[in-house]
């Protein structure tokens with residue numbers, strides 16, 4: 001019989017409540033918790049809280065646990081490495097797992113082997129490194145990034161981010177020289193145009209207006225872009241968006257820097273989401289799903305671009321041996337079927353959500369690739385007024401019913417389960433989601 005969530009206490013349960021009180025006293029108040037889930041253990045798509053409640057996890061720890069919680073082969077690799085060596089610092093010494101992982105990633109990246117890899121510990125560090133490498137290599141000072149983008153919270157990555165004002169509040173001045181431009185958010189076109197009649201006017205505007213009036217293109221180091229916007233609302237641009245933008249970048253020797261932190265590592269059904277768009281980026285930033293939950297960030301660039309000198313950038317913990325072994329096990333699993341599963345199950349999930357869209361006016365848009373799927377809620381299909389409150393209530397009610405979801409953008413919900421997800425688990429998710437949407441908006 002198909003496994004179901006089991007909720008046997010009021011939520012949060014007594015043990016969870018006590019821990020949350022402690023958390024309130026001792027843990028930074030800057031974190032954003034949607035609902036009071038206190039996790040004890042995880043297996044596959046299933047998460048167990050401290051009171052013995054069982055949840056179906058469609059968040060994968062914010063798109064991180066690509067192979068599911070505690071995949072036995074990943075855990076085995078971690079244990080083996082933990083017995084051998086926990087840390088030595090790849091910045092000052094050599095060890096096998098970092099070298100083997102770099103070779104593997106280099107073989108996967110566009111350029112097929114003619115790449116080098118820099119290791120950090122997080123998405124923000126990978127982006128930070130990309131930002132610095134682009135400046136180092138081009139010796140240019142300006143950059144373009146996008147409204148709605150999320151690239152992390154260190155000062156450099158935050159300067160590229162343009163997702164929510166709270167993320168920047170009281171932190172100015174940030175790194176200068178960054179111009180944010182509109183993303184191809186066709187459901188709410190910033191130029192009020194319609195695709196495909198618009199002929200991607202948003203991209204042409206960069207060359208025709210921006211580069212002619214305010215930004216000398218020969219001073220631009222990089223265009224930094226997510227293949228599919230993540231935190232911004234799981235926004236999939238039109239198929240030719242990146243190709244057109246990259247063509248403009250190439251014309252002016254501007255680097256195309258792609259943030260695959262959320263979209264990468266098989267989540268969209270291809271190893272890197274940019275493969276859907278037929279563009280070979282100059283630099284790729286990776287993290288989240290790369291090591292199934294162990295902290296690791298990576299930056300890949302073609303050998304001729306990664307030309308910085310010894311001492312110009314490094315991090316003590318970057319490329320930790322245990323994280324590298326976890327990443328190698330993760331990549332093996334992705335290649336042995338999980339990436340294909342993401343494509344198949346992603347299509348199934350989208351079909352299910354599109355059927356719900358036909359039943360509920362409040363589901364304005366369903367979009368995504370593979371297992372990176374977003375649902376945007378509106379008060380009314382015609383005027384598309386964002387239904388932020390409904391979205392928030394649906395997430396909270398789903399939790400009460402044993403389904404873990406996360407928001408993105410102003411009024412969207414993201415579905416980013418582990419790539420191990422089964423059809424039966426998607427059916428269960430859709431069934432709970434359906435009940436909750438009906439209850440909240442009906």
Ligand SMILES: Cc1ncc(COP(=O)(O)O)c(C=O)c1O
Nearest residue numbers: 122123124150151152230261262
């Ligand atoms: C596209 C993207 N880039 C960068 C980051 C930052 O990653 P981290 O939180 O590991 O620093 C995130 C995190 O959500 C992300 O989605």
